[in-house]
Amino acid sequence: MDTLKFKTNIKCGGCIATVTPFLNEAVGEGNWQVDTLDPKKVLTVETSTAEVVKQAIEKAGYKAEQLN
Template sequence: MEQVKLKTDLSCPHCAMKVEPILKETKGIVDYSIDLAHPDKLVSFSSEGADIDALITNIKKAGYIAEKL
């Protein structure tokens, strides 16, 4: 299982709520956390073969920036 961290521009709990369905719907994501207190607004998750590029694209479609660290 791969541990993945994404740097984002999420700024508030409402932003996190808009991204959570994307995380829940992405096949291969086992669990996730969103740390808005971290300077990089981290989205961390365990991946079992999740398509990270597609996930980043879907987050961008929702209006946010995401890049793999």
């Protein structure tokens, strides 16, 4: 498993509540977190594939761009 980071438009607790079921289903509960204090709203995920994360975020109505 790799630790991947994504720039997102997840801004607040309400946004996190919206994406929670999608991310929990995609990567598992406790395997992700969003830093809403970071200007890039960085999502950190423990997973093997970035595509699964991006699809889950987009399904929830948000955007994610992988950071290098």
